[in-house]
Structure formats: C-alpha cells, structure tokens
Amino acid sequence: DIEMTQSPSTLSASVGDTVTITCRASQSIIPWLAWYQQKPGKAPKLLIYRTSNLESGVPSRFSGSGSETEFTLTISSLQPDDFASYYCQQYNTYPNTFGQGTKLEIK
Amino acid sequence: QLQLQESGSGLVKPSQTLSLTCTVSGGSIRSRGYSWSWIRQPPGKGLEWIGYIYYSGNTYYTPSLKSRVTISVDKSNNHFALKLGSVTAADTAVYYCAAKGPSSALNFWGLGTLVTVSS
Secondary structure, three states: OOOEEEEOOEEEEOOOOOEEEEEEEOOOOOOOEEEEEEOOOOOOEEEEEOOOEEOOOOOOOEEEEEOOOEEEEEEOOOOHHHOOEEEEEEOOOOOOOEOOOEEEEEO | OOEEEEEEOOEEOOOOOEEEEEEEEOOOOOOOOOEEEEEEEOOOOOOEEEEEEEOOOOEEEOOOOOOOEEEEEEHHHOEEEEEEOOOOHHHOEEEEEEEEOOOOOEEEEOOOEEEEEOO
16 A cells, blocks of 8 residues: 655644645655545545645645655645645555645644 | 435444445436545544445455445446445444546545444
C-alpha cells in the first residue's frame, strides 16, 4: 500500500493567516492527489483534485500543489468557516489511501 | 447533482455481517466513468477507504478487509451495497458511501451512518 504521511497533525492559526498542510507519499503518485475538508459530524468535502484543481464551488483561497511525492494544501486569508480537519488521499494506486488528517484549530 | 444516502442496521452483533445500502439519486449508477466507494471512520479517528465498484461491475477491496468484504451494485434500484462479515468491535465506525466522477476524486458523499458492533 502507498503510505500517506500528513503534517502537522494539529495546526493553530488565526483568522486572516495563511497556512500550509503537507502530505508525503511513500512513492510517486503525481498527479493523483486530492484534499478533503471535514467538519465535526459531517461527511468529508472535496476541495482539490488532481493535485491542484479546485473543485467547483470551493473558494479560491484554497490551493494545492505538489511534486512526485510531496504535496501541499495552502489556505490563504483563513476564514472562520475554514477551521476543520483536512485529509489528503492518493488515488494513483489501489487501495486509495488517506493521510491521517490535520486538525486546524483557532489560536 | 448526485445525492447519496446510506441505510442499514446501526447495531450489529460480533461475528455477524454488517449490511449497508447506498441509494443514488440525481443520476444513474450506470453512468460511464463513475466508481462507487465505501469509506469508514472509527470514532475520533481518520478515514479508511474500504473499496469500490466501477460502473462496469469491476471491484477492488483494501487488502486488510478483502477476505470479509463484498461491494455489489443493484442497477435496477440505482443503489450499491456493502457487506462486511465476521465483524468485531474494531469495525465500529461511521460508514460513508461516495462517488468518484470522471477526471475527479470523491466528489459526492453520503451523510454517513454509524454502525456499532456490540452484543
């Protein structure tokens, strides 16, 4: 299985900050990497697919980039609605594995 | 816009079989290029991808669950199903169904349903 390692596990930030979450894959998966946002008690929501493509309806303050095995999700000018958990997922190879998640908290 | 809704038993006894159905509305489960997945999330933990079924009927299951899991499609009723046998407390989780469209990732999700394994 391809192992996905996300960092940090927890991130504290303030409204208006810019934050970056990193996801590393145990082997090349480019470009098949997605990012999801999950709020407590809710289903995950797709933000970014194919490394850098913004899902329809997702604010442009979310962006993704990456190379063969290292990928980043950047959220610019954090809004109150952005405080949630974030997961990366590779869908290059089965099983399609998720990172362990990053909880974005209000500082 | 696809909508997915999970249904099934919320309480399963150890060693029995967990059965869930995902009903698809707003589109056809026969749509070319779509795959239909199950993902689970134990309480307080991360997401685990269980497996998928492609519109053609091909399936793939995560190796750790492969011996116990079956995903099937009922095209006439526009739904797909999950069966997980020989369950233990470790299978207690919120189970989500999701759809992956062409050239995308898991872009449609059900609300999720909590399944508790307990005697």
